[in-house]
Amino acid sequence: MLSAITNRKNGYVLTLTLVVMVFATIIITTMSMQLNRTLARSREYSKVRLTQNVCENLVNLSTGFLSDRYAKLNFNDEWSGVNDFIEFVSNRGGLEGYLWGEHLSVLKAQSCLLLTNNLEFRELLNTQPWIEGFTATSVLYESDAGYFLITSAERSGITRYAYASLAEITEVVPVLAACTGRTFSELKTTHGNGKLGKGDYFAGPVIIFGDAIVNSGDPANIFNGGLAAQSLTLPPETSSYDYTKIATSVDEYLAAEVSETIEKISSLASITVDMGADIQLPSSLTEDTLLVVNPPSPSTPIYVSFNDGKEDKEQITFKAGGSSFSINLGDYDGVEYLNVLVNGDVVFDYNDEVSDPHKAQKVIGKFDITVTGDVTVNANLIYDDLYSAFNNGNGNSGVANQGISSLKDLSEVLSASTNDLLSITALGGNVSINYTQGNGNSSHGIKTITARLKALPKDGKGGKIKFPDIDQVSSEGLNSQLFVVGGIIGQSIEVEGSGTLDDYLDNFFAVPDRKGASYLKKKLQINGLRSW
């Protein structure tokens, strides 16, 4: 080797060595630089993603905070960061950034709700461990399509944003939820003339706590809004039907309804009216107030009626022991619906002397009535928009003299929309639905109730939906019908006396009162979330 070295040309090995070393140095330096760059990028990405997570957490926190409050918020704040946000979003992602920029260009600094300026929200935010070290902003905008929530978080010069589209969702109100001995059958026309025979039709969700028995027809044509039941018995001609099998007992289900009802009435500010000689009407009512009506004596029922028929007023009238008073919602500013608590029994009838289940009362307005005793429904309660479907105008009499006699009639009622809303809850009481007149037994056999009717058991009392006199109905050749727009919820539905509902009720129709929104219970839903 040494002789080889001595024979080499001067400096050849040194040059080669230096070249290799320089080349190796360049490679190692490049690797190091690349690694450093990767590390820096990873750290930066971690910081960015962490900031985005904070923004997303802030969206969920804000939505949860707003969920029970948003109906009462004012959009009068100003957010100076809106242009920075739009510019930030517009400059990212090529066409996507451009489209986002176009979409968000309607946002202005004014007319928003700066949630992070809200003291209550700030207190909530300050308890959050994940927000530590960040400067956070949460802004809510209102639009025709719903709400836009924008959140931002900044730390160490890194600012990131999240954008969420929020919308109201409707509480799923079943049109029927009870233990019922009813044997359901598909609605059929008879004699090819479009007239209805026996059968049932439910356009909304139905919950049967027990065995749902279908006697004939296709359950899909009976339970058009779906069925949830503990078990299902199908007719021989039907091999299968997809339903939701539930394990929840009726008591568990109703206990949640009871808690919700108590929670709601407890959260409202009470204004009390004592029925008697000297009735003092409330000077103001809002959606946050609860009109508490006390009867003259615990054993005296309060008769409740709605529009007096003279003009289309959003009116409710209370009568008991010779005294009465009416509330016209139009007389009060800022009240869209009226919350009422009656401490006693209630009869829905226009007359406190002679009951008249023929009478068809127009319900105009939105009323949420909770009763601590029993509820008796004598009169038909019909929303204004549906009134003509049950009253044929003959003799100018305000009675329900027109039933659902054809599929065409049914389709008309199903397609009708209404702005009115009535909720009747017997808390610790039963609900009795009467068909016959108190001074006779004449009846068209038609009972229409446009309301969310609930019989909720409390302290071991109440919870039943009862039909005291349906076995005495003289139907004049017409089928006995029960048509509900809203829903019926109770422990059980039963006939008082002998027989079952199947013996006396030919048609049981129930349809939801709302297709889109609910005025009594609104919640927010996050439709979409995007963070940058």
Added chain:
Amino acid sequence: MKKAFSLIETIIALLVVSIFVITSMFVINRIKEISSENQHAVRLFAAKSAIFDYYMYWSSTDEITPETVTEWLQSDLGFDEFEVENIVTTNPGNDENISLIKVTLKDTLTGRGEDFYVVSYNKP
């Protein structure tokens, strides 16, 4: 007679080359080590992000347990080296609409645990 390197010069040259090679080996090993650590950190971060999204887009947090999330992480996503050690859920401000979830993610390779928080809006 041709000029040539002396033995001393050759030894010095070899020594310099050796030092360079040893240094290079050390640097390369260090690069590999840092690269491996970074890859691990990225996987940890990816696992955290996956859990974050899991909660963020899950409608109910009631049925989520450390075991179910660990199973999901390892079987479905291939994060075999991580397991969820603990999940604590609270309702900030006693608001039932909001859940604050504290997740402790454990790295089984290093034995280290890391806490992070997810806020979930309890959809009605």
